[in-house]
Amino acid sequence: MMDGTDESNILNSPSSTNNGATLEIVSPTNPLAGPPVEPATGTATNGSGSATSPDSSSSAPVTPAALGENALHVEISDALSEKEKVKFTVHTRTTLPGFAKKDNNVVRQHEEFVWLHDRIEENEDYAGYIIPPCPPRPDFDASREKLQRLGEGEGNMTKEEFKKMKSELEAEYLATFKKTVAMHEVFLRRLASHPVFRVDQHLKVFLEYDQDLCAKPRKKMAIFGGFVKSLGKTTDEILLSATVRDVNDFFENELQFLTEYHGHLREAALRTEKMTQRHKEVGDSHQKISNALTQLSTTEKGNMETFVAKTAEIFERVKNLETRVASDQDLKLGDTLRYYQRDSDAAKALLIRRLRCLAAYETANRNLEKARSKNKDVHAAETAQAEACEKFESMSACGKEELIGFRNRRVAAIKKSLVELSELEIKHAKTQYEYLRQSLISIKEIA
Template identity: 25%
Template sequence: MISPERSSSQSPRSPAGAPFLSISVTDPVRMGTGVQAYISYRVITRTNLPEFEGPEKIVIRRYSDFEWLHDRLAERYKGVFIPPLPEKNAVEKFRFSKEFIELRRQALDLFVNRIASHPELKQSDVLRTFLQADEEIMDRARSYETGIFKKPADFLQIFKDVQSKVSDVVLGKEKPVEESTPEYEKLKNYIFELENHLTEAQKQAYRLVKRHRELGQSLADFGKAIKLLGACEGDLMEKVFSEVGSKSEMLSIKLQREADNLLFNFEEPLKDYVRAIQSIKATMLDRANAFRQHFDLDQERKYKELNLEKLKFMNPEKYAEAESEFREASCCNFSLRNS
């Protein structure tokens, strides 16, 4: 079963005076009806850290609140590994099943405790807002900060920009720039290979769980059928068929339990590893984008230096003024690269 990763320094049972931050995601409850239905969770925070409002705080959160926390951290902490969220399930049939709800609760509990155990992320005011703000404040924060790209035209423009950028690279108009050192390339290849292996292992785990469930259901159906058949026969055959049916139903129950065990202790951890790899790749993308920005700034600097040298010979009167502006812009670019 997935269990939150909590260090001993984050437990209320730590030695007196030792700082701790313990978070529990509990009591999932279905709220609303129809397409507006969702699951709410009680998020319980216990801590002795002075930046928090008190030793214990209980708030109600829904999945979109956890998404808000993840996205705000990803925006503010570029290049830092942000723990992954469990994926959504839009299929109504499975979205509110007990099994799915419990798997998601465990994954959300793991998500917030990973953040709480991170030396940088746990100090974020975003995390404190998530853990302490009342529902009204949380709703306002979520609506305000997720409303940046509400218009369909905004999404269309983003898509066009990405499409144009990809086309430029494919057609050779712009060559992709990315840091390439032996150590980084080795790490990147390892991450990609690991993702492939974990994804394949997760697929096999899914098939194994599915096979156990199907076999269990088949044995349950067989047990019921053989009992009905026995009821149509004489006393002796009825007893034999009834025993066979009972054994089949017992095996069915064992297989279903084994399927649950495989799901919680094998398939779900593998899915969590795959999500973690995807988060690592997102961090690597942030790194690549930062390197690209650095490269563009450096190219711009070189271009301006060239123009400045031309100006030195062609228009000496404007050279001093242009040189001063260039030095000032160079200092700004240096500050931007190191911020």
Template identity: 45%
Template sequence: MGQRLSGGSQLLITAFVHFQSSFIFIFQDYLEENSTSIYHDTVSIGGGSVFPQIQPQSRPRTESLDLNPESSLIVEISGAVSDKDRVLFTIHTKTTLPEFKHTECTVKRMHEEFIWLHNYLVEHDQYAGYIVPPVPPKPDFDASRAKLQRLGESEGSMPKEDLQKMKAELEAFRSLFLQTPKIWADSSEYLATFKKTVAMHEVFLQRLAAHPALRHDHNFRVFLEYEDELSVRTKTRKEKAADFFKSVSKTADEALRLTNQRDEDQFFREEKCLLTSYHAAVKDATAAADLANLQRKTMAENLLRVNLVLDNLVPKERLCTSEADLVSVLSSFFEGYQKIQVRLASDEDLKFSDTLRYYASDAGAAKDLLYRRSRALADYEAANRALDKARAKMKDIQAAEDAQFAANDRFKTISECARLELEDFKVRRIKYFQKNLVDFAELQVKHAKAHIDLVKSTLDRLRDIQPASSSSVMKEPTDSVGVPATERTVSLDDAFGSAVPFL
């Protein structure tokens, strides 16, 4: 083959040559006999035997699950830029609401400003009866930046296989920041992470824009139309410690004081049991989906290593031999199959795992709403006891009555809003799951078709390879003292038994 190969490489190539004909026969028979076997449990609408050709439809960015395109307030994120340790989101708003100064505006916001808006809405007592959308996850590109830095520092000392693997992984990431102005193209896991981050931030804003009460909030309006930075600071250690003790107090309050609370409203009793079970089930499903997605990514990484090993078997100067052609075809197959698995893993993460993760967070927000209602009920009961004591002592009766009236009014207001919010949560949850699962199924069909096309094209290329002779002459390498080894002829029949004839 133009250069001497090790004994292991010679044995591997010989095994591939021997396996070529069996490989073609097996896959040809499989495709002819099971052309629709991967869809054995799928029937087209109307009961036909032909599988439907589903073409994914691209939807405009303004069309979202929770936002009517004809709404008076439309919010979308038109782009995002990674700037060192922060990500700037470009937010475009169109509105006809009279409280806005402009009908159309564009601003740039950081992730910390999203957190500030979410915390304000959660802590504001005026919105205690509403489900505040979950805060979007923090953009995390430390791993990709670390790989870029490691690639630059270790290019001379890193093993060839690891260097090729890292360059392949970072190819799409470099094109994202150096060439691609938009971030919606389908690419690697890094681009999928970027796309996922933008989508989560956009859903958060669109949920607020579609809400009949939250959309009129003053701070939300400032967030959308104030052109300069909001100068939002992160919480200090003291504030973080206070939040931690507050969460511990809330957990203890739920476990000790509110567990045995008597609620006369059957609707909220059933919703509490349902949300508790649903939240636990969705969290378990999210963990299982993440584990399955991790295994697919691991398989894609192993396929990349196989591809690199096969590439190293082919000499730089391509020789017209059947062994070199066979290794080249197999290398191309594993390369294409690895790319399909990477895209499928990204789609599974975005359309399936993130769907479960998002509604685990949203179910947690609904549970927080029920906690605030239970807390308001406990305050109302405490106000009733205080009023009874004041009347018994004939002291501060008016103040106790005012406190009792305010607690009763707050509890009723929260209950009325919470009932509507929980009913809307059911409808939105089903609609959201349906949309993302349908999109995920379309993407799976797309990747399955790409996989079938890859196998078919590989079979066609294998058929075009001219088979080598039944015996080939292989020279052994010289020994350690430089004495050339004797030449000998090795027959495939002698090495592997009766060979299967080539096509």
């Protein structure tokens, strides 16, 4: 079932900025939630390990009256990154009945997003729907470690070098931070735009209750328990696939396709990560050459000094261009592949739940045959068989609609990301070519 959310818009919002202290998030267009929200900008600092995302107050407000009837618009209007946690300000505007306020703000942490996902996943009434994947846990350890090492090594570099490296690390930190905010927001937007999930009571509590939901960070034993549970799900999947024969070709083909497709997505995401990493390494190599030439220019005089200094400047600019290319590749391709890797896993989970329901239906049929042959508890067996049949048919009808919607949404989003990536690659190539052409002319004039 199509949920109306174009998550590619939010997942592919710009992840790099010219100023390391400025963060920009573009809210996605949501047909079921009223008119699109204009991009908001705000200031963020992370020198002490904290950062804030834009404040939605700078954008044109969307009032409940402008949303239309039975609308639910959810966005993360602000976020604060602290040492051990990230606090998200969730802004809700709605005209749905049952909400105490039509315009409300609550502060949530990642664990509360996990709590909401788990409550929806545990609800048997939603077994026939694709549960939007839980957003990944925020991880800023690498960026914070780099910033800490930079602070410790401040005395071993010039003021300009320190300022430049600090600006680059802050930009990297904020890019990671913004992706985290985007992943959490698209999770809420998919729930809010889904015709069934949007009226879930747990979602209502999440959006409305202004106190802590008492969702604590998972401890080591809980994480180990989650691993065992995941292993059990995999075993269950293999067992069901081997023992239960699906009579519906559509679902059987979908399961085979998603199993293979998920593997291809995982492989493509890994290869994309390696590609972007190599691109960053090329940029780092240009930076090392630039640093060496800058040092060399201090020992030269006259035209030679100007020539070497200009060449160092060119290599540094090329480094920035290469880094931007790598950043766009990771944003437009890597993030999209990783997201649909999780989403395809959620779609596959729907098919496994349906197989489990089919197994229960077949068991009910066998129990009914036994009851009739023994002429004992026939009515109870007939009731159980009828309930199992109704549940299976309902799940099949709902699941087919969901899978068709997932296919359409996935194809449109990946196509959009690839087109945008191609356009950016062409733009960067033209920019780099023109810059190198102009640079060659300028150094020839110096020589």
